[in-house]
Amino acid sequence: MREIFQSQLQEVQARLVEIASDSARVIEKASKAFTTSDATLADEAIAIADATGNKALALDELVIKILAKQSPVARDLRVLVSALRISASLERMGALAGHIAAIARYRFPGSAVPASLAGTFAEMGQLDVKLAKQVVELLKNTDADFAREIQAQDARVDELHRHVFDVVLGDDWKENAMFTVDVTLASRYHERFADHVVDISSKVSYLTTGEWAETE
Amino acid sequence: MREIFQSQLQEVQARLVEIASDSARVIEKASKAFTTSDATLADEAIAIADATGNKALALDELVIKILAKQSPVARDLRVLVSALRISASLERMGALAGHIAAIARYRFPGSAVPASLAGTFAEMGQLDVKLAKQVVELLKNTDADFAREIQAQDARVDELHRHVFDVVLGDDWKENAMFTVDVTLASRYHERFADHVVDISSKVSYLTTGEWAETE
Numbered sequence: 001m002r003e004i005f006q007s008q009l010q011e012v013q014a015r016l017v018e019i020a021s022d023s024a025r026v027i028e029k030a031s032k033a034f035t036t037s038d039a040t041l042a043d044e045a046i047a048i049a050d051a052t053g054n055k056a057l058a059l060d061e062l063v064i065k066i067l068a069k070q071s072p073v074a075r076d077l078r079v080l081v082s083a084l085r086i087s088a089s090l091e092r093m094g095a096l097a098g099h100i101a102a103i104a105r106y107r108f109p110g111s112a113v114p115a116s117l118a119g120t121f122a123e124m125g126q127l128d129v130k131l132a133k134q135v136v137e138l139l140k141n142t143d144a145d146f147a148r149e150i151q152a153q154d155a156r157v158d159e160l161h162r163h164v165f166d167v168v169l170g171d172d173w174k175e176n177a178m179f180t181v182d183v184t185l186a187s188r189y190h191e192r193f194a195d196h197v198v199d200i201s202s203k204v205s206y207l208t209t210g211e212w213a214e215t216e
Numbered sequence: 217m218r219e220i221f222q223s224q225l226q227e228v229q230a231r232l233v234e235i236a237s238d239s240a241r242v243i244e245k246a247s248k249a250f251t252t253s254d255a256t257l258a259d260e261a262i263a264i265a266d267a268t269g270n271k272a273l274a275l276d277e278l279v280i281k282i283l284a285k286q287s288p289v290a291r292d293l294r295v296l297v298s299a300l301r302i303s304a305s306l307e308r309m310g311a312l313a314g315h316i317a318a319i320a321r322y323r324f325p326g327s328a329v330p331a332s333l334a335g336t337f338a339e340m341g342q343l344d345v346k347l348a349k350q351v352v353e354l355l356k357n358t359d360a361d362f363a364r365e366i367q368a369q370d371a372r373v374d375e376l377h378r379h380v381f382d383v384v385l386g387d388d389w390k391e392n393a394m395f396t397v398d399v400t401l402a403s404r405y406h407e408r409f410a411d412h413v414v415d416i417s418s419k420v421s422y423l424t425t426g427e428w429a430e431t432e
Contacts, residue, residue: 064297071287081280084300168393177384180396188401 005076008066012083015059016090017139022052023093024132027193030101031125034112034186042105049098056091060084075207082203086139089196093132096189096196103182112182114175117167121183124160124190127153131197138204147205150197157194161187221292224282228299231275232306233355238268239309240348243409246317247341250328250402258321265314272307276300291423298419302355305412309348312405312412319398328398330391333383337399340376340406343369347413354420363421366413373410377403 026049033042063080066072072080103112113121134150164187167173168180242265249258279296282288288296319328329337350366380403383389384396 060297064293067283067297068289068293071289073284073287077280077284081276081283081300084297085304088301088304165397168397173393177389177393177396180393181381181384181400184397184400185404188404 001070005066005070005072008062008070009076009079012059012063012066012080013139015055015062016083016086017136019052019055019059019087019090019094020132020136020139022048022055023090023097024129024136026052026094026101027097027125027132028129030097030104031121031129031190033104034100035118035122035125037104037108037111039105039108042101042108045101046098046105049094049101052094053091056087056094059087063087079207082207086200086203089200090135093193093196096193097128099189100186103186107178107182112179112186114179114183116172116175117164117183120160120163120167121186121190124157124187127157127160128190128193128197131157131194135197135200138201142204142208144205144208147201147208150201151205154194154198157191161191217286221282221286221288224278224286225292225295228275228279228282228296229355231271231278232299232302233352235268235271235275235303235306235310236348236352236355238264238271239306239313240345240352242268242310242317243313243341243348244345246313246320247337247345247406249320250316251334251338251341253320253324253327255321255324258317258324261317262314262321265310265317268310269307272303272310275303279303295423298423302416302419305416306351309409309412312409313344315405316402319402323394323398328395328402330395330399332388332391333380333399336376336379336383337402337406340373340403343373343376344406344409344413347373347410351413351416354417358420358424360421360424363417363424366417367421370410370414373407377407 026045029041029045029048032038033045063083067077067080070076106112131150131153134146138146138150164183168183173180242261245257245261245264248254249261279299283293283296286292322328347366347369350362354362354366380399384399389396
């Protein structure tokens with residue numbers, strides 16, 4: 001029984017890793033599409049994001065099946081409940097990255113980012129991609145120190161997010177409302193993407209250290 | 217054993233209703249604060265939203281405890297897993313409404329909404345409040361027809377959300393970037409709030425009808 005359960009947990013973990021890899025691919029294509037106005041990449045990002053949603057739902061069904069068959073308690077139960085939450089975060093990450101791609105698609109062949117913010121969005125995109133790839137590794141290895149290292153990087157994304165507003169609300173901002181709307185939403189999507197990375201890292205971290213009370 | 221379990225399920229339901237009531241209070245105060253530039257209401261909304269987050273976490277802990285002690289299967293298990301998801305949606309609704317209040321707070325004593333969009337945001341706010349109050353009733357009564365009725369109303373929120381962008385991106389929009397940023401984010405928050413209402417309604421609807429496959 002225990003052996004079956006362990007192999008089921010491994011299956012859950014493998015699927016989380018797969019969905020995380022998808023999310024990393026979506027944000028990689030989406031942020032590149034957004035900063036370089038590449039409609040093909042944007043379409044690819046949107047297609048993967050759609051598929052990611054279905055994979056997350058299938059994983060949730062698997063988790064419910066395991067809960068029903070194995071009636072786990074203590075740590076095993078928390079691992080499975082955490083898997084449900086991590087899957088929800090990964091799905092949102094895919095959706096948010098898809099939204100970024102959709103803005104690029106919508107403005108094509110024009111750019112969604114004015115020159116004054118090109119560097120900021122390039123860095124924000126690279127950070128989100130890096131964070132997403134680190135989540136893939138984290139879900140493979142579930143290392144508490146690595147989880148905390150990931151969480152610490154969110155501060156820079158928040159800083160860039162605030163910088164976007166400083167630029168948009170500054171005296172030198174002469175762009176039209178379309179640019180203002182696009183960069184406002186895109187910046188928000190990048191920031192929320194990183195928030196979900198932090199949420200996932202917290203869950204893995206506390207699963208590993210056993211300090212539940214602080215997150216839940 | 218079954219009796220204890222039923223009373224535990226009732227406790228979960230009562231807590232969901234309480235958190236939903238909080239979310240309804242937050243959006244009611246927040247949307248009024250946003251359209252009338254009322255800093256006191258905004259502060260009240262933000263305070264309730266913060267408390268709502270903790271209540272949702274406490275509920276999640278209760279659900280995990282019940283899962284561990286009762287090892288439910290079939291419908292009982294799905295009710296509890298759904299409770300975790302509904303609690304997550306209610307928490308996000310509180311947070312989103314809190315964000316709307318924060319914009320009002322930040323712009324006080326000025327307005328966050330220009331005259332040309334005052335009516336749109338008034339209607340969008342009223343709809344979100346109505347939807348939130350209906351979620352409270354839905355969680356009390358879990359009626360599938362009512363759940364579908366709630367879901368149908370989301371279309372109007374989406375329409376108003378698109379209208380905000382039509383106005384902001386139209387030729388007559390002469391407001392500064394601050395207004396553009398504020399209405400872009402506020403509209404997004406209102407729309408996401410209603411999305412979560414739809415998600416909750418879908419869960420209740422399918423819990424009632426037993427048609428799992430379509431949502432999960």
